[in-house]
Structures are given as C-alpha cells and as structure tokens.
C-alpha cells in the first residue's frame with residue numbers, strides 16, 4: 177500500500193517494561209521492520225497459507241449454538257443476544273485452538289480464569305495514565321498495586337505460552353526421532369513439511385517445525401519471538417474478526433432481504449436438513465453471495481479504519497503534497513472505502529458491488545492482496561478495497577479470518593433468522609467505539625429465532 181519511500185515506524189523502546197510492551201510491542205511481525213520483519217514473515221507465511229482447520233471451527237460453532245439454544249424455551253421463542261461479546265467468545269476459542277492448540281474455554285464459560293486474564297491484560301494496554309506516562313510503570317510500579325497485579329497476570333500468561341512451546345517442541349522432536357528411527361535416514365523431515373498436510377496443525381507447531389528443520393539460527397525464531405508473535409496474533413486477530421462478524425450480523429439484521437438471499441445460498445450449497453452442517457473447503461468456495469456480503473461488510477464497517485503510521489525515508493511528494501523526510505503519515509482505510517469518487521453511494525450496504533464475472537474464483541483464500549474483484553460499474557479502482565491493507569505488509573491473518581467468517585456465516589444462516597429489536601439504538605446507523613485501534617459495535621442486541 178505504501179511505496180519504498182515510506183517505511184513502517186519501528187515501535188519499541190518507548191514501551192519497554194510496560195504491559196503494552198511486554199504483551200504487544202515486542203519482537204513480532206507487527207512491530208519489527210527491515211531484515212527482522214523479512215525473516216519473521218518468511219517463517220510465518222507457510223503456517224498461515226496452510227488449508228484452514230474448518231472442522232475445528234465448525235465444532236466450536238456447534239458448541240456456540242448449544243449455548244445459545246440452552247437459553248431459549250423453544251423454536252418459536254426469540255432470544256435477544258448482545259452479539260459482540262458472544263462473537264468474542266467464539267473467536268477467542270477458534271484462535272486459541274488454531275494458534276497454539278490452547279482452548280480458552282470461552283464459549284462454555286466467558287468468566288473462566290484464562291478468559292478473564294486475557295481480557296484484563298488487553299484492557300490494561302489501553303489505560304490512559306500509563307499510555308501517556310509509561311515511565312510510571314517502568315520505574316514506580318510498586319506505587320500502583322493494581323498495575324503490579326496485572327503485570328503478574330501477564331507473567332502467568334507468558335509462562336503458560338512458554339510451557340506450551342516447550343511441550344510442543346519436545347513432542348515434535350520425539351516425532352522427528354521416531355521418524356528417523358523408522359526410516360533409518362540421517363535427516364528425516366518432520367511429520368508435515370508439505371503445505372497440504374497442514375490443516376490439522378496449529379500455527380505454533382508449524383513455526384516450531386520450521387525451527388527444527390532450519391540449520392542457520394539466523395533464520396529461526398527465538399522463543400521470545402515465538403511468544404511475542406502468538407500475543408500479536410491474538411491482539412490482531414481476535415478483536416478484528418469479532419468485530420467483522422458482529423457487523424455482518426448487524427447489516428443482515430438491517431437488510432432482511434439480503435439475509436434471506438444469503439440463507440438461500442447456504443441452503444443450496446449445504447442442504448436444508450435441520451442439522452448443523454460444517455462447510456468443506458470446496459463448499460465454502462461455492463458461497464459466492466455470502467463472500468460478497470462479507471466483503472461489503474469489511475468495506476462499509478471495516479474493523480481496521482486506518483493503518484499504523486509510516487515514516488517518510490526521504491523528501492517526497494504524495495498526491496501533490498510535499499512530505500519532508502521523517503514525517504509520519506498514515507492511510508485512512510475508512511476514507512478509502514467511503515470515497516464517492518470510487519464508490520457509488522458509499523454509505524449504502526450493497527453486496528452487489530462485489531459481484532463480478534469471475535466471482536466464482538473470488539473465494540478469499542489466495543494470497544493476492546486484492547483478490548476481491550469489484551464490479552467496475554460500482555467502483556472505479558479495485559485497489560480501493562483493502563480492509564486487510566495490501567502489498568508486502570498485508571495482513572498475514574487475512575485467509576484465516578476469511579475462512580472463519582465464511583464458515584460461521586452460512587452455519588448461522590441455516591440455524592437462525594435474526595432482526596434488530598424495536599428499541600435498538602442501532603436502528604438509524606450502527607453505533608461504534610474503538611478499542612485498541614479496532615472499531616466494533618457497542619451493545620448490539622439482536623433477536624435470534626431458531627430455524628431448527
């Protein structure tokens with residue numbers, strides 16, 4: 177999205193020793209630049225390119241439906257649900273399992289020890305006092321007992337990650353040794369070195385496998401880097417996908433005719449038996465209209481409304497504006513997605529603008545930054561659609577998030593109809609707030625009615 181005259185602003189020392197610094201602003205993909213970033217991205221890319229664990233996501237969706245159904249008295253009784261916290265529980269469990277085979281257990285119990293710990297740490301990252309004066313917690317932590325307690329919680333969280341890393345590494349080493357013994361070879365490859373076998377493995381295992389295969393330590397991730405990346409996958413992947421799913425439910429509640437059309441597609445592709453069907457990869461690629469709905473949601477209410485700042489590496493000019501070397505600039509994705517020069521009636525929710533002759537191929541599973549074709553009559557430049565950014569620093573979790581959304585929405589459509597309550601605060605337009613730079617709906621209550 178940015179040319180070489182702009183580089184990502186290195187985030188680092190300012191936050192050392194703070195909760196934000198220990199949790200997020202560390203040696204991870206989001207924060208590092210130049211050679212460090214190249215190394216990390218090269219290692220992480222194959223893990224994110226594997227085929228997605230749809231059966232796992234599907235099982236967790238079935239679990240969520242059971243929780244919802246347990247609070248209804250019958251198929252005809254609607255139930256009102258605050259959607260955003262519910263989606264957060266689902267995303268936390270899918271991401272925990274897919275990232276490092278850790279089940280937060282959030283769907284079953286949103287108040288369990290690990291969920292509360294994670295939420296506490298995340299909220300603490302935003303505390304205004306320490307965001308403005310990070311030296312307070314670096315040098316005078318003892319003056320702030322509550323802050324100190326949260327540091328201890330974070331230590332427990334990071335220790336847990338280290339424990340999981342150690343266990344996984346030992347398990348993989350054992351497997352490797354077994355294979356070597358069996359094959360009688362000097363150099364055995366770990367169990368899944370091929371992309372196509374990745375689907376059942378979590379991201380952490382895939383990255384550790386890389387470490388075990390690599391002989392040059394300069395091309396491997398240290399445990400600190402592994403942990404820091406796991407933290408950032410949560411920060412970057414949990415709230416964003418949660419918000420995307422919540423907004424999607426909102427738009428479909430506001431537009432029942434679009435909801436029904438999407439449901440008919442789900443029935444056509446997955447069948448209409450009254451039972452939870454988990455889409456296969458093949459089926460998920462056939463969900464053309466549902467993909468259009470997802471794209472339009474990401475355009476009109478994208479969870480990331482701007483990119484993190486870039487710094488001009490030299491005096492340059494952008495759109496006729498002179499930008500001196502060292503200036504920080506950013507891109508507003510919101511403006512990009514609502515610019516009337518590129519989008520016909522940008523404030524109207526209209527999935528049709530993503531219809532195209534090649535929409536069959538347009539499944540959100542490739543690695544092209546702008547794989548989402550756009551109807552040329554509605555938008556004059558497909559590069560204007562970039563909810564996951566674009567270029568070399570495009571979101572690494574894009575395919576994962578698209579896979580989650582394309583699994584969840586058809587399952588939900590087959591199982592429930594939903595609408596906005598009469599007294600909803602969102603009747604006119606969706607009310608949002610921003611947490612950790614992610615835009616999400618506030619108190620979005622939705623009435624759900626079971627189909628089966």
Ligand code: HEM
Pocket residue numbers: 205206217408409410412413414416417420478479480482483484485563564565568569570571572573574576577
């Ligand atoms: C709807 C869901 C998501 C949206 C809208 C989104 C959006 C974005 C955007 C706009 C960026 C670029 C930020 C910048 O350069 O300033 C980004 C980067 C990133 N995202 Fe996502 N993201 C989503 C889901 C995920 C998921 C599921 C993960 C991981 C599990 C993830 C991990 C990352 C990481 C690690 C980066 C930094 C990549 C790099 O700089 O190489 N994201 N995301």
